[in-house]
Amino acid sequence: xxxxxxxxxxxxxxxxxxxxxxxxxxxxxxxxxxxxxxxxxxxxxxxxxxxxxxxxxxxxxxxxxxxxxxxxxxxxxxxxxxxxxxxxxxxxxxxxxxxxxxxxxxxxxxxxxxxxxxxxxxxxxxxxxxxxxxxxxxxxxxxxxxxxxxxxxxxxx
Numbered sequence: 001x002x003x004x005x006x007x008x009x010x011x012x013x014x015x016x017x018x019x020x021x022x023x024x025x026x027x028x029x030x031x032x033x034x035x036x037x038x039x040x041x042x043x044x045x046x047x048x049x050x051x052x053x054x055x056x057x058x059x060x061x062x063x064x065x066x067x068x069x070x071x072x073x074x075x076x077x078x079x080x081x082x083x084x085x086x087x088x089x090x091x092x093x094x095x096x097x098x099x100x101x102x103x104x105x106x107x108x109x110x111x112x113x114x115x116x117x118x119x120x121x122x123x124x125x126x127x128x129x130x131x132x133x134x135x136x137x138x139x140x141x142x143x144x145x146x147x148x149x150x151x152x153x154x155x156x157x
Contacts, residue, residue, distance in 0.1 A: 006058040007034075008082035009065075012050045014038060015073035020051075026072050027053045031060030052082060065150045081153045096149045098125075103141040105129075111142075118144060122151025 011023065024036040035054035038047050055061055061081065070077050102114065111127050118124060128143045146152055 004054060005084055007055045007061060009053045009061055010080050010082040012078040014047060014049050014051055014077055015075040016047045018073050023051055030064040032056040097152050098149055099143055099145045100152055101143055105140050121154045123147045
């Protein structure tokens, strides 16, 4: 959690008038911003509508995302955990997902054990422990749904 990967946010949907300074000023309320950039077209120097914020500590990202929605320059923006560059070309990692599959669940683990372990990533709405229809025996996997997509992002990062 100390690497820059866990301290960085992608901010999508920026107003074309948003600057590095106004973006930084908005996100400083959750902690020390050590890097801030609004991405610009290299030829026209106009905003591309997204940017990045890097905090000095990883918990600041959690604090920031827990207080969404964010409105900058009269426009609601879409802050998300930044994906590592090597992962950025995988479209399946850029979806807004609240549900995860958990496999390899061995006896005697039950729903309470799963909830206890995974609740550190966010608020769990439901856990569906899959059982065999004929025997009623657990099949060793479940589906878990969080109330926020950021919880899933934390697990997969």
